[in-house]
Amino acid sequence: MxxxxxxxxxxxxxxxxxxxxxxxxxxxxxxxxxxxxxxxxxxxxxxxxxxxxxxxxxxxxxxxxxxxASIRKSLGLLSLKGWTEVVGASDRHGTTSILQGPVLQTITEPIFKHLLHQEFHTEFVFLKRLRSVEEAPVILEETYIPNENITALTDEPLVDGSLFRTLFMRYQIDVNSMQQEVRAIAATKEIAGLLKAKVKSPILQILRRYGTSKEGFYLYSLIYCNTEKYAISSFN
Amino acid sequence: MxxxxxxxxxxxxxxxxxxxxxxxxxxxxxxxxxxxxxxxxxxxxxxxxxxxxxxxxxxxxxxxxxxxASIRKSLGLLSLKGWTEVVGASDRHGTTSILQGPVLQTITEPIFKHLLHQEFHTEFVFLKRLRSVEEAPVILEETYIPNENITALTDEPLVDGSLFRTLFMRYQIDVNSMQQEVRAIAATKEIAGLLKAKVKSPILQILRRYGTSKEGFYLYSLIYCNTEKYAISSFN
DNA sequence: AAGTGGTCTAGACCACTGT
DNA sequence: CAGTGGTCTAGACCACTTT
Structure with a gap:
């Protein structure tokens, strides 16, 4: 063995x-x-x-x-302060809506370049999601997944609406580590519109790379968060 | 034994x-x-x-x-992106200046209330530091340490200028965990002045509680970071 | 070939939580 | 009290790195 x-x-x-x-x-x-x-x-x-x-x-x-253990807290990294308190143990006043995708495309955000592990122009499965608490949008998340035989992602809906769970159930890929960069930026017109914030108001930007149990396979996320009501918290 | x-x-x-x-x-x-x-x-x-x-x-x-291992990276939590790259392996173009303290006082920031482990009005050793890279101020850090027989902190200078190292060398207290909340805020006049940013420009605010090897003993930090040039990054 | 860490066995005694 | 996890012993074989 x-x-x-x-x-x-x-x-x-x-x-x-x-x-x-x-x-x-x-x-x-x-x-x-x-x-x-x-x-x-x-x-x-x-x-x-x-x-x-x-x-x-x-x-x-x-x-x-x-x-x-209680919730499998996505690696103890990001958990919306109050998301679970406000929302109950099982997320149900928190909603996630898919704005775009899953769809195939290449990465256009130059911001990813320096932590990108793949070629800049390989094909990715792209997913744009908006997460809300009590009807108020809080997080805008753009996720890029290198297309290594996971095209089926674009065909079938996500298991329980969860990307990580889908990767685990359908491809036995376990997300198990993360690297991130955090910045404060001023809201652009587009982001302000989606997060219902004022243009130029302070927004938390997170650039993230997830490591997985599949050697050399990484996921990338670009996250915008309106922290006026809820903070991002982490432990450890 | x-x-x-x-x-x-x-x-x-x-x-x-x-x-x-x-x-x-x-x-x-x-x-x-x-x-x-x-x-x-x-x-x-x-x-x-x-x-x-x-x-x-x-x-x-x-x-x-x-x-x-290479640097004892304060628990793999916050490391200024580029701090070490820009600055070399041993921090030396990065400088830390103490703006105030160590001095005894109570916590005045109401923002700490909900993650405070001690009474709000117990006495703390207070320390206000400004960290710069290449002469440019980047991080403003206000630290509160509950005064449990560590008054000597206010009398002698810090070992290597490092608070954690001082706690370890003089009191055998090892900082070994952390909990934090991250927000994007608009710079106040005071913060903008110290970080040489514009008033109302987006600033990263971090509220932090450090756990230690001494049961029930926690440190608290309120951090403001100008992320225009450098991002905050973390691993795991 | 010699030395290192990685895995594993088959026991043992202890301290803690439940009844 | 019986059952649990916490610590520890004294071995063993293997895979990897270095010489």
Whole structure:
């Protein structure tokens, strides 16, 4: 077997968590149970569990067990302050509307150049989304995904409306890291219009590159956020 | 002994790294050497090393060894894009000047209220610093440190001009986590003046709480950043 | 070939959380 | 109290890097 046993256990548990078979807040099987299930020793099982803690899928409590973590917080990076509080645990007064795409195109934003891993002119799947809280638009997000045999993205709707979830379910691509640049800019006419802000009002701009479990495969996002009512928060 | 052996090994190595006895880019003693030195088994030594990787002090390479990481990047959170590139590996065209403090006072910024862990009116050591690149001011940082027997901070200068390093050297307090909120705001007259930007120009505002190795002890920072030339970037 | 880190076994004792 | 995770031992074989 090429893949280490602890990686297999890790992947197996991750699958059960993301698919909802292990519910948020519940307990994973104990270390000893997992040892039996996978014919492994505790050290091996613990290595898998330690990885899951590091990735934020579970927390552990001495004497109790491994607890499935609350929301899979998109890597603990961006979470709209108040998005979940205002909106409840499951996003439902928050809405996302797709303004454009998914559609094939090349990157036109020169701003991406210096953190681009691919050729500037390769083809990307493009997606432009507007996220709102209580009817008020807050985030404008333009996402570029290099077209490496994922053209089907443009044909079928997203799983649960989530891009990351779609990539995971349909292509087994797990987004697992990120690099970003944050700036304050003055709203252009177009951005002000979409975010219902005044022209020239301060807007948060985030340039982002996501790393994935597929070697050399990155996603790119250009995000504009009206932080008048909600701030962007992050942990760690 | 109350402290686990692997924690002791971890602390020992961390000390040698931060004090410069193990130089950046060089190799740590091999696992077997460390086993001998601490009369421990490899699993125990490896647990210490794994923690150091997680904290960013070292990287490891199969067949080679444990390599002391480059800069201790304040938790991989904020690093001025270009600060190190523009400025060389060791910060030296970047300057920090202390505008005010360290001095004792209470927090006056109501903005801190909702992520404050202490009472609003407890006493804090206050510090106001301006960071520049090539003579141009870029970051204004106001830091509040709860005054728990650290009054000496106000008496002696900072070690290497670094607050974190001072806390570590003089009080064995290690800053190891962070929570932040980011907003875009319009520059006030005062901020515009200090950052040499126009009044009402877009400024990045960061509200930050740092967690430390001392249970329940947090630092607070209010940061203003002119992102016209340099962006704030982060990894992970 | 020698040394390094990566994975794994088969035990052990302890501290903590539940009943 | 039984069950859980936290720490630790004393080995083993393998894959990778260097000489």
């Amino acid at each position: 090429k893949i280490p046993l602890y990686r297999q256990i890790q992947a197996h548990l991750k699958e059960k968590i993301t698919s909802g078979q292990y519910v948020e807040g519940s307990l994973l099987p104990s270390e000893n149970d997992l040892c039996a299930e996978f014919s492994a020793t505790r050290m091996t099982v613990r290595q898998a569990l330690t990885e899951l803690v590091k990735e934020g899928y579970i927390t552990r409590q001495h004497g109790k067990g491994s607890i499935v | 109350k402290i686990p052996l692997y924690r002791q090994i971890q602390a020992h190595l961390k000390e040698k790294i931060t004090s410069g006895q193990y130089v950046e880019g060089s190799l740590l003693p091999s696992e077997n050497d460390l086993c001998a030195e601490f009369s421990a088994t490899r699993m125990t030594v490896r647990q210490a090393l794994t923690e150091l990787v997680k904290e960013g002090y070292i990287t490891r390479q199969h067949g080679k060894g444990s390599i002391v």
